[in-house]
Amino acid sequence: MISYLSELNSLSESINKAMEEYNIAKPTIYVGEPTDPSYGDFTTNAAFIISKTFKISPYEAAKDLLYKIKVSKEDISGEAHPSGFINFKLTDSFYLKFLNEIIKNKGYGEINISEKKRIIIEHTSVNPNKALHVGHARNVILGDTLYRLFKRLGHQVTVLNYIDDTGVQVADLIVGFKYLGYSLESNDKYDHYCGDVVYVNANKAIEESAELKNKRSEVLRDLEKGGEIYRFARPIIEKIVREQLKSTWKLGARYDLLNWESHFVHGGYWKKMFDLLKEKGLVKFVTEGKHKNCWVLLDKKVLVRSDGTAVYIAKDLTYAAWKLGLIPDDFYYYAFATQPDGTKLYSTSLTGNLKSLYTPADEAYILIDQRQLPLQNLIKETLKALSATKEYKVIAYGLVALSKSTAEKIAKSKIEKDIVHMSGRSGIYYNLDDLMSAIQQVALKLINERNPTLSEKEEVASKVAIAAIRYSLMRPDLDKQIVFDINEALKLEGDTGPYIQYTYARASKILEKANMEVSLLDQLILSEEEKQLLLQMAKYDYYIFKAYFSTSVTSLANYAHELASAFNVFYEKKRVLDEQDETLRKMRLALVYAYKLIIADVMNVLGLPELKEL
RNA sequence: GGGCCCGUAGCUCAGCCAGGAUAGAGCGUCGGCCUCCGGAGCCGAAGGUCGCGGGUUCGAAUCCCGCCGGGCCCGCCA
Incomplete structure (x- = not known):
């Protein structure tokens, strides 16, 4: 190309x-x-x-x-x-060749990286005791967009979502159901009910009661060994996970496999990992000092306590090694759900008949917020010592916090600080589903004002919301903390996702009205606006590679806006359908046609839904 | 005490990794543009000691060092 x-x-x-x-x-x-x-x-x-x-x-x-x-x-x-x-x-000669290639290929065609890899990307991985909030959404969106980018470059990509179903957060929730009398049923969306009501209140009660703390320890132990309480908890957790998945699917995300922590624990994977670490001399048994009788990883971090139990990072480390095939995969698999894109989402299991669906990856990406960086870097260092060829790649991003005014709205009280960090435990967070519907309502209002005859308004408004949310959370640099403000989030003009969707709709409308085949051109007579538009179009693969090599979609999102902006300028300055000169009319139509193909391609990578009309 | 990240226009952010030519967008403000393929748009104006100080360089928002401000991490918790 x-x-x-x-x-x-x-x-x-x-x-x-x-x-x-x-x-x-x-x-x-x-x-x-x-x-x-x-x-x-x-x-x-x-x-x-x-x-x-x-x-x-x-x-x-x-x-x-x-x-x-x-x-x-x-x-x-x-x-x-x-x-x-x-x-x-x-030169114009370049632009002519470029435009004709786009027309001939009906788009950019393949943008291939020379070395194809098997890539695993893990994202979302939200504790299964609550609904996703806007902080989790940043993780989902960055992860899903990187997945789309890798696919676009021709890599073989598997998306994983890790379900920590044996942790304290789940234990708190189960204490709420089992010992505090919360109903197992609710008319609200189940993940919201569990997070907003049961978990928040149960956690508070547990913190105030020694007896409940004991109950929680009991629950935790049972989850670990897979006993009666685990069997009680399992359907509740699954119900929450299915609701969480609905929220992520609504954003346009998809997964290939759910990994349950309990399966790793009950399947004895930690022992395999521990043996491997001992064999390679990466853990040492300490006989004196403050870490007496502990196993310490790389002389840095206690991995096994003096009572013989493993600390939390042991699970993450095991999982990471499993992704790269450093410990064997003995899981069975079953289809957990069919996703909106028609693909099947699989789940691990300890029993069944489907095996080896999963292939160990050459590269495993994980998306985490910056707080987890030190631990993930330790995992990276450990894996590097275990394998010279496999790569563990950690993508860390800044936290999403709430602006003062948004936090005050949620807490319903005055707040001193300028920004407030979200906390599931204390109930200070903005749920993703609520944000979706809030933006959808604003979009719906706009549609009713400006295009009241539009069909399937709800659907269109929902797609506008997806574009708005995805764009706003992927656009800032990874290192930047995002301060979420609901009033800002509801704005749909300027440097936003809907701005890009709008240009797609404009191009679609022109092509629809033109109602004719676009043919190859034998000459170009370009104005400055047209040349600018072509230049931006020609830069698409440049930005795809840039995003790939920096594993950051910031510049790609920025590019999408610049490309859309070039189209809007062209649209403003040049008429297409009522241009009298036939040569010019054909050329401009070809430009619009090519633009639509390329912006659709970019939008697909960024996960911004295309709208023929809005 | 040790470590990580951020600081660019009133606000939200690109640009920094690979140092160069008048530092760019969006929002907001002010002023224009619908007899015209849809105004979620376009054009223009005002607005910046690139946190501060030093160093390297012919040249620094960009690289190095030191401060200052903001956020975060550092457990035999998860």
Whole structure:
């Protein structure tokens, strides 16, 4: 596929080759986007290095170097700038080839990475005792978008969701049901009921009562060994998980496999892991000091207590090793659910007849919030010591906190701090489902005002909400903390997901009204707006790769907005259907057609639903 | 005490990893644009000591060091 990236690569090669003629040792030059688009489409600072070495002016060096650069004059034109930069512009000939390829392929076609990998990505993994809040949503969205990106590049990807069904949070909930008399049924969505009512109140009661604390320990022990209380808890937990899944499916996410912590515990996987660690000498038994009688991992962290029980990280470590096939997979599998995209979601089991559905991965990605980074890095370090070829990749993101005003709304009281961290235990959080319906209502109101005859308004409004939420949570840099404010979240204009959806609808409308086949072109007569639009379209694979190599979708989301913006400018300035000149009309129609294909491709990777009308 | 992350326009954020040419968006403010493929849009204006100080460099928002502010982590909890 001819594109901005393919031209950049060949230009870069040409420049490096030309540089060899100067015999400068290891020159590090920049070839890429200029700071300001008005300078051109590519720029290089190579002349500065020549200038420095040979003590000539940067401008002279630039002119000399430009003369030596062998580049397809048909597709790229170069110019030495008095400042010393050499700037390059893509020509109409390039744009014509590019546009015709898009038309011919009906899109970008495959964007392939040379080395195909088996990738596992684990995301969501929310404790199964409550509904997802907006903090969890960041995890789901980043994870699902990376999954889509990996798929787009042709990797073989498996998405995992880990269910911690033997932890304290679940134990609290079960204490609520078993000893505090909470009803097992509710008219509310079950995950909301369990989290908002049973868990919050049970946790509070347990904290205030030694007797209940004992009960909780009893529950925890039983969950670990898979006894009577575990069998009581299991259907409750499954019911919650199914509700949680509904929320994530609504966002457009999907999974391949659910891993239950209890299956790892009851299946004896920890013992296999522990043996492996001992065999490789990564754990040591300590005979004196404060860690006397404990097993310590990499001289850093207690892994097995002096009473012989394993600490929490042991489970995570076991799971991580299992993903990469460092300990064997003895699970059975069964189809747990059929997802909205038609695929089956499988679950592990300790009994059954389906085996080996799962393939150990070359690379295992995990999405976590920054607080878990030290522990996950320790796991990464341990796995590295166990395998030289397999890679454990930790993607950490900043926390989602609540703005003061949003927190005050939830707590129904005055709050001193500027931001408030969400907490399931204390009931301070904003549920994802509530956010979805709040945005949906705003969108519905807009539709009723502006397009009252639209069919399936609810459905459309829901898709607008998905785009709004996904975009707002994937757009900020991973390192950035997000302060969630409900009033901000309800805005659907400007740099938002719906802005991008809107341009898709505009393009769709034009093509629908044109009602004709788009054919290959033999010439282009481009205005500045049209050239800008084409340039942005040509940059798609460049940003796909950028996102992949940085494992960050920030720049891709940003690109989607810039591409959409270029279309809106074009749309504003140039008429398509009522253009009198037939050549221009055909060309613009082809542009709209190509735009629709590419923006749809980007939207699909980002998980923003396409809307023909809104 | 040790460590991680953030600090760019009134607000929310790109740009920093691979240092270069007048630091970009969105929201908000002010002013324009629907006889026109849909105004969830477009155009323009105002608005910035890139937290502060030092260093490296011909050149620093970007790299290094030190401060200051904000968030977080550091258990034989999970």
